[in-house]
Amino acid sequence: MKRVRKSKKREENDENDSNDPFSIIHLELKVEILMKLPPKSIGRLGFVSRHWSSMIRSKDFTELYLTRSSTRPRLLFSVYRPNMQMQFFHSCSQEDPSSDHHKVSYTLNSDLKFSFSPPIRGLIFGRNGTKAMIGNPSTGQFVSLPRVKTSKKDILSIFGYDPVNDQYKVLCMTIPIQRRIPGMYDMMPWEEYHVPMSEEHQVFTLGPKQKWRMIKCKYPHGHYSGCVGICRNGVLYYLASYNNKRSLINFDLSSEEFSVTKLPEDDHIQEYGNLVNHTGKITIVSQSQTYNGPLYIWVLEDASKEEWSKVATVTNLFGKDEIVMFRGMLRTGEIILKPLPVPNPFFFLCYDINEKSTRKVVIEGIGDDSAASIQVFFDHVESPMFLPKVK
Template identity: 70%
Template structure:
């Protein structure tokens, strides 16, 4: 008769066996997790199978995301060239003076990544053909495959498809005109405008690659303007179509492009910026003086827009004689955000309420220095998501 040996125990099972928290009820474990910062939750998911099953389970993920959505935060991307380091800093959007969190991440020392607005707790950054996706709440970043292109001008947008629960990056490239060709295009309206020639999409996940797409609308993206926005599984960005500024949209689920005409307004055509205002796609236009116009898209299929004029004090009234400022967004409260360039030390921005006609200065301590380049994003939601290696 063969002597039965003792069944071997896997390392994971051994850890679970000696986990003192294994006797706690699920409700108490969930309550404990909800009180921890996202970085600690992500690390705890590697302690044992029990913690991992809770943290990565759909019930806890939905609960945590619901709370995060109800408590949006300000997110700052700070690049310090003297330290060759880029880090993220977040604080409460309702009360920026409280609940500060900072995550440092040393990227390629010779590169400064440009980040798109965060979506669902994740953020996308790109420098030339290099691209990364990260969770600024946990400090984890993963590299994506290089963008396959020989073109000079690259434009990318980050978005989320809620139906299929997929994150995607849309990337477009165009030849940059230089020298006499660029001058001829600026001076001669009959000169053919360079168009976006390559359209690619990347779906976040293991063993994924850039896939080429076809776009039936010959247009040129505005790489120097805002980075576009994502709403309900569709990304929107401004572009030139038929020699007029238009709004392009890309459905992340069907991967189809659409074009929407903009109102015939000179200031809108020259100075428009896309924002998500009160749940609607809005273009904010503001020249060097006069009111700030909000063009709200009421019906995309009919290309119907409504105009709301917000009387904003002159820049001199808000910032003094320094006119080098930029519109940054609109808070859910309706306050208009204007920030100074270059980033001041200490860093601050102005919130103007067009209804009450009042302005307040919001100072963020601990992130500003004379050489720092700071980008601010609104309505950021924290996430404990752990990213898998892409390749």
Template identity: 60%
Template sequence: MMKRVKRSKKRDERNVKDPFKKLPNDLNVEILMKMPPRSIARLRFASKHLSSIILDKEFTKLYMTRSSTQPRHLISVHRGGSNMQMQGFHSLSQDHASFSNHDKVSYKLDPYLPYEFTPPVRGLICGRKGTKMIVGNPSTGQFVSLPKVKTRRQEILSVFGYDPVNDVYKVLCMTVVTKRSNMSRGGGDVVPWEDIMSEEHQVITVGAKQKWRMVECKHPHRHYSGHQGICRDGVMYYLASYKQKRSLMSFDLSSDEFNVTKLPEDQMLQQYGSLTNHTGKITISSHAYNSNLDLWVLEDANKEVWTKVAAVIPPVSDLLGWLHTILFRFWGILRTGEMIFAPLLSRNPFFFICYDPKDKKVREIAINGIGDDSDTIQVFFDHVESCMIL
């Protein structure tokens, strides 16, 4: 005989007294659209009626459409220490960024497990430490764990992206294997050498029935585990060594197909080129020691057509107007054309600068409360906030 489950009186009372149920649906949506993502995530527990709206994909898309017109800086901060590890995210308006005008969310991590995050995609972000991975919404503080990557190797490259054809988020992971081979040396001698290639290619779809699956790659290459990949229009891009040359690899999330695009024969590009977060087109940057910044923009992937744009960047001491010995890293270009530079080492307060090469103007943005020696900081921009519940 089936056991009857008693319904909670408190839950029934909450449904009856739900004030939002009496309001027109359009007004409820308008109220939610004015709220920050973290408040929306909490409201789903306070009102059953609002919860049905919040969990609707159409509302999530509507909220993201509005957020896309208000891009933000996203600062990932992992705070170390012997007692407690914390992961925090600071979100700042790109139009009115200041240390006093930002939102902050944080959550506790496993002890001594600083996650390295990939660039956010449509409001979500993916972090990895070894074979452990998490995906979450930094605007709400909600994160979920993914199954461990199926590998015994630790040299892993992971890329996070969105498949618009199937309306799902996916993660691509690659690991390397060292193969022993032989090569000929002068005089007819044959000596062994090591050929390091990316062998395992795995994909997981973020969702309830998530599971890693192997995918085939017909272009043997070696990924650069120290670099990050990006996702554009349903295609993941990352740099790799293909036929002993630095090349641009791409992975179509809907077809599971890999492709390779040759890079221009430029010495600086081949040695120091890195993918740059630049709105619109795939761009590879190479930053020389003499402050020259070369940007290689992919105009046509099929024909492998690249355009080189050179920019002369004044020394940071000239931009800021004070002497220093801080080393800066170029992080990318905003949709406004401003270039982002941040210190290589953490400082308190942490700051970064936005330089407009057209108007020769510079903005310094500082965030108080972060930047200690134990902090690990990552900077992302053109971040679109999402109210998506995982």
């Protein structure tokens, strides 16, 4: 019988496992110890031994860590510094931004500024042209995806999680780039805008040997440049033009089928609506392009019946000379506003609709570079998840 010879690396791993001082500790106690560590430290422990690696990379451990992290949402900042060709990710406690700071950095292969979509279960998706990546900003691990199958097109990408099949997916749509005549669209009412229809719809599923797959859409629609989609309960939502009306497009990540929800007959939403996830419901907040007018807040009460309710109109937030941009909403229901231009030190404002009060949140060390490009994400959940290599 042929004797199987162990490799030197495997023998070293076996020896490390046997000499592991933590091997005598009960599994439940090990898990409790790991739960108190930041994801970046947990990722390093995964290289100590096969035992630690199998425990840390298990689905049960990741889900447990995510569940506990969800009770302590964080602020996540993506900071691109062009002079360093570096993308920095900085997170801090949402309740007390002055404490518990975590930082990781990612070195770009070239002078590319990646635009990132809101994080999903601790992971984040970034794209620059046809280049795309998925990363875990808590551990500093990023994987490059295959190039998007298109060229010379305007691209909309939305990242989400399918709980039915336990998969992370990216929906990508492309439309022909339309030449813009300076000043033309500023003088036209919204309903006369011509929004080109999406020509290609593709899906990427995170995993080894995965590629972009073309899918069909029964509802011809056109998205808008700069549009940001959100994911809730396995469905992607984004605003688009359907039958010459601004509508809410829904994409079920499990069935990979599209559907359409009508928006309220409100001029403010039709022209300036922003999509957010507010208290577990799909919400649209509209703000004029001057960034100093009132905010209108609509909530989708029943998607199947296309029922919307106007829950608030926020006026007279600040003086007429103050310019603030709507950036999102917290789980608490507070509205997030970012002053323009970007202040130094960096700060944003939280407005409580019910109390009609405002608090200022200052983040030191973020806006100290005038050339830096900053994206802010709220209710971020840290994850120790290890990303599979994409071939």
